[in-house]
Amino acid sequence: MKRRTLPRHLPWLVAAGLAMAGLSGCSTISNTLDAMNPFASSGPKMSPLPEIKEAVSSRSLWSQSVGSADGYVFSPAEAGGAVFAADRKGQLYRFEEGKLSWKINVGQPLSAGVGADRQIVVVGTAKGDVLAFAADSGKALWQAKVSSEILAAPTVEGNSVAVRSGDNRLFLFDAQTGARRWVYERPMPILAVRATGRPVFAERYVLAGFPGGKLVAVALENGAQVWEGAVAQPKGATELDRVADVVAPPVLEGGQLCAVAFQGRVTCFDMGQGGAIVWSRDISSARGLALDGRYLFVTDDEGVVYGLDRLSGGSLWKQDKLRHRLVTAPVVHGDSIVVADGEGYIHFLSREEGAFVARMKTDGKRVDAAPQRLSNGAVLVQTTGGDLRAVSSQ
Numbered sequence: 001m002k003r004r005t006l007p008r009h010l011p012w013l014v015a016a017g018l019a020m021a022g023l024s025g026c027s028t029i030s031n032t033l034d035a036m037n038p039f040a041s042s043g044p045k046m047s048p049l050p051e052i053k054e055a056v057s058s059r060s061l062w063s064q065s066v067g068s069a070d071g072y073v074f075s076p077a078e079a080g081g082a083v084f085a086a087d088r089k090g091q092l093y094r095f096e097e098g099k100l101s102w103k104i105n106v107g108q109p110l111s112a113g114v115g116a117d118r119q120i121v122v123v124g125t126a127k128g129d130v131l132a133f134a135a136d137s138g139k140a141l142w143q144a145k146v147s148s149e150i151l152a153a154p155t156v157e158g159n160s161v162a163v164r165s166g167d168n169r170l171f172l173f174d175a176q177t178g179a180r181r182w183v184y185e186r187p188m189p190i191l192a193v194r195a196t197g198r199p200v201f202a203e204r205y206v207l208a209g210f211p212g213g214k215l216v217a218v219a220l221e222n223g224a225q226v227w228e229g230a231v232a233q234p235k236g237a238t239e240l241d242r243v244a245d246v247v248a249p250p251v252l253e254g255g256q257l258c259a260v261a262f263q264g265r266v267t268c269f270d271m272g273q274g275g276a277i278v279w280s281r282d283i284s285s286a287r288g289l290a291l292d293g294r295y296l297f298v299t300d301d302e303g304v305v306y307g308l309d310r311l312s313g314g315s316l317w318k319q320d321k322l323r324h325r326l327v328t329a330p331v332v333h334g335d336s337i338v339v340a341d342g343e344g345y346i347h348f349l350s351r352e353e354g355a356f357v358a359r360m361k362t363d364g365k366r367v368d369a370a371p372q373r374l375s376n377g378a379v380l381v382q383t384t385g386g387d388l389r390a391v392s393s394q
Contacts, residue, residue: 044324046342047303050356056336058348058358058393061378062098067091068365069384072111072126073196075153075369076382079116079135083380085388086113086123092133094121098390104138106131115154115161115198120175122161124150130163130171132178142178146171153198160220162199162206168192170199170208170218182223186210193245193262193286196368202252209246215259215269227275229257232264248288248329248370256310258296262286266298266313279313288329288370290337295351297337303327305339307354317354322347329370331379336393338379340367346381348393363387 067087076085083095090109094101106123113123120141121133130144148167155162160181161173170184192211200207205217205226213232218225234242243263250259257275258268260283267280283306289298295316296308303325307316326342336348336357344365348358365385372380378392 046325047321047323049345049359050321052356052359054359055350055355055357056348056393058346058360058391060360061390061392062095063362063387063389064093064095064098064100066093066382066386066388068386069368073151073368074110074113074382075198076372076380076388077114077116077121077153078372078374078380079121079156080118081375082135083374083388083390084114084116084121084135085382086110087386092121092123092138093388094135094138095388102138104133106133106140112150112153112196115156117156117175120156120161122154122156122163124152124154124163126150128165130154130161130173130178132161132175144171144173144178144180147183151194151196153196155198155201157201160201162201162208164195164197164199164208166195168195168210170206170223172206172220172223184216184218184223184225186214186216189243190239191243193243193247195245195247197247197249197288200249200252202257207250207252207257209248209250209259209261211243211245213244213246213261213264215246215250215257215267217275229259229267229269229275229277231259231267231280232261245286247286251289251291253291256291258289258291258310260285260289260298262301266296266308268296268310268313278311281308281313285329287327290330290332292332292351297330297332299327299329299339303341305330305337305349305354307337307351317352319349319354319356321356326366326368328367331371331373333373333379333393334377338371338391340371340381340383342366344383344385344387346371346379346389346391358393360391362389 070088090106111126115122126149128146132141146165152164163171172181215229217227232244234244255272260266268278287299296310305319344362346360365383
C-alpha cells in the first residue's frame with residue numbers, strides 16, 4: 001500500500017500508522033478525509049455566507065503581515081501587553097500596540113508557536129527543536145529537544161515550559177535554562193488526530209488531552225499522572241471509526257473542567273469532587289470550546305457552533321449557517337462569540353442567541369488557530385496567509 005499524503009487543508013488530521021503493511025482501511029481513510037474536506041472535489045461544499053444585518057459595529061484595531069503557515073498551525077500570543085507571532089519560514093515577531101517592535105529569523109523553519117510570557121518566547125520545529133528567545137529583545141536563550149515534530153504551540157507559565165510532541169509525549173522544561181525536568185508518555189495508537197492544542201497549566205498540574213478520548217492531569221513537580229478522565233470512549237468496527245482523540249485544549253474555570261473529543265463528546269468534570277463527570281453529550285470536535293459564566297460554546301467538525309448550558313449541557317442555541325466552512329474554535333468577546341473560517345472571514349455571533357451580529361474579512365486565507373482574546377478585550381486572529389489582526393466590536 002502506498003503512503004497517503006493527507007490533505008493540507010486539514011492540518012489537524014494525521015494517520016499515525018498509514019505506512020504499516022497490510023492496513024486494510026486505506027480507502028475508508030481516503031473517503032472519510034475527502035468527505036470532511038470542502039476543498040476536495042468529492043467533499044461537501046462550503047455553505048454560502050448568509051446575508052446579515054449587522055447589529056453591532058466591528059472594526060480592525062490594527063493589522064500586520066507575517067509569513068504564511070504553509071500547512072502548519074500558528075497561534076499568536078500576548079504577554080505583558082505585547083503580541084508575539086511566528087511563521088513557517090522561521091520568522092518571529094513582537095508587536096506593541098500594533099507596531100513592530102522586533103523581528104528575527106530563528107535560523108530554521110518552524111512548525112508551531114507561539115508560547116510566551118514577559119520573559120521568554122518559545123517556538124517549535126518539525127525536527128523536534130524547542131527554541132526560546134528573550135521577550136524584550138529576541139535574543140536567543142536556549143534550545144532543547146523533544147522526541148518528534150512539534151505541532152502544538154508551547155505553553156509558558158512561571159518557570160516552566162510545557163511542550164507536546166507529535167507522538168503524544170508531554171515534556172516540561174525549565175524556562176530559564178531549558179533543562180528537561182520530565183517527560184510523560186502514553187502508547188500511540190495506529191491512527192491519531194494531529195494534536196495542535198497546547199497543554200494547559202492549572203495550579204500544580206499540567207492538563208492535556210490524548211488519543212482514546214482521555215484527558216490527563218500530570219503533576220507539575222515530577223510528571224506523574226494524578227488524574228485521568230474519559231471524555232469519550234472509542235467505538236466502531238474499524239481503526240478509523242475508533243479514533244476518539246482529545247485534541248483541543250481543555251478549559252478550566254471555577255473548578256469545572258471541560259473538554260471535547262474528535263468523534264466523541266463534550267464532557268465536563270467537577271474537579272472539586274475528584275473529577276466526577278457532571279455531564280456529557282455527543283458532539284464531535286477537533287476545534288475546541290470556550291467557557292463563559294453559565295455558558296459553554298463549541299464548534300463541531302462540520303462547522304456548527306453550539307451554545308450550551310455550562311451546568312447541564314442543555315442546548316441554548318445552534319448556529320448551522322457556517323456548515324463546512326472550516327470554522328475555528330470560539331472565543332468570548334463581550335456580548336459576542338467570535339469564530340473565523342476557511343475563507344478568512346471573522347464572524348461575531350450573539351452570545352445569548354447565536355445570531356450573526358457582525359462580520360469582517362481578512363486576507364481571504366483560512367484561519368486554523370482559535371482566535372485569542374487580548375487583555376484589552378479585543379480578539380486576535382492569524383490567518384494561514386499571515387494576516388495578523390486585532391479586531392473588536394461594540
